[in-house]
């Protein structure tokens with residue numbers, strides 16, 4: 001019967017689509033932004049995914065990298081002051097600040 005084999009063909013295409021979608025999902029998970037080493041220190045407050053672990057801790061995920069770089073440089077130079085962040089930022093090199101900023105910006109572009 002022609003109709004039955006059409007349905008089977010359609011089912012086959014549908015399953016192929018599912019398999020492709022699953023493969024794409026796996027590929028983008030593999031491309032998840034890689035945390036720079038210093039991010040371990042930030043996770044206690046800003047969360048392993050860049051989402052603050054409490055109301056006093058701002059989310060960093062998805063924030064613009066330029067903004068994060070400026071905030072961290074300002075904390076480091078003393079232009080911006082915070083009991084915790086001024087100390088944290090003093091331990092970072094400019095390269096580490098750039099890496100962390102790129103990382104947190106990229107985290108916000110992950111599918112939720």
Ligand code: HEC
Nearest residue numbers: 038041042044045056057058068071072082084085088100
């Ligand atoms: C012990 C908790 C703690 C740790 C650890 C910590 N932070 Fe923070 N961070 C804070 C708090 C609290 C603020 C808010 C400061 C303020 O009000 O200005 C903040 C603010 C920031 C901001 C400014 C956000 C904004 O929206 O203006 C950035 C950027 C930041 N932290 C990055 C980092 C990075 C990168 C690390 C790791 C190297 C880190 N923080 C580690 C507590 C922490």
